[in-house]
Amino acid sequence: MxxxxxxxxxxxxxIELADRPGRPIVLIxxxxxxxxWAIPGGFVDIGERLEVAAVREALEETSLQVRLRALLGLYSDPRRDPRGHTVTAVYVAEATGEPRAxxxxxxxxxxxxxALPEVLAFDHALVLxxxxxxxxxxxxxPLRADASD
Structure with a gap:
């Protein structure tokens, strides 16, 4: 079947930069x-845990080794990604050092x-x-169970 x-x-x-005043964040x-502009991230590979994917994608896109601190939430609006229905787990992490694209x-x-940028990809304005x-x-x-969102 x-x-x-x-x-x-x-x-x-x-990604919060713990070694900078005010703990600014990294966007790509x-x-x-x-x-x-977007929060660093990407697709989870088959056989990969969400947390491992979050750390891997952060490293691949920013060259930073991150330490996950919290799960901010799950975002699942079918319209959040114009390429198709994508669900994302968004983590809050910290890192030190100099990020590189x-x-x-x-x-x-x-x-x-x-002072966040005006043009954000996906639903990242909501996430931020x-x-x-x-x-x-x-x-x-917050949980958003209202289907009209």
Whole structure:
């Protein structure tokens, strides 16, 4: 019996630079469509744990070894990725050192949470809004069960 089609699975990591004042975050400018600035991340490989994928993708795109601190939330809106239905687990992590754009990153920059770029890919404006709430309160992303979202 054929397996039913299911959404793709991704892991993204909001990387706080622990060795810089204010703990700014690292975002990448995407090399491939859809355009915009994005939280480093990518697809989970078959046989790979979410946490391992998050650490691997962070290293591949930013050259930073990260330490995962928290699971911010799961994002599953079927419209969040224009390429197709993708579900992502978003982690909050910390790293030290100098990030470098690699792999799928056209560019990379370090942003204060008070000065995030305007053009964000996917649903990353929502994710970063949840992250700002997490930084202030320590609470992970709210559950969004309303189908009209």
């Amino acid at each position: 054929p397996r039913p089609e299911t959404p793709l699975l991704a892991a993204d990591t909001i 400018e995407r090399r491939y469509p859809p355009p915009g 690699q792999d799928d990153a056209r560019n990379l920059d370090v942003f204060s949470v008070d 809004s949840d992250y700002l709430r997490f930084r202030e309160t320590g609470q992970s992303a």
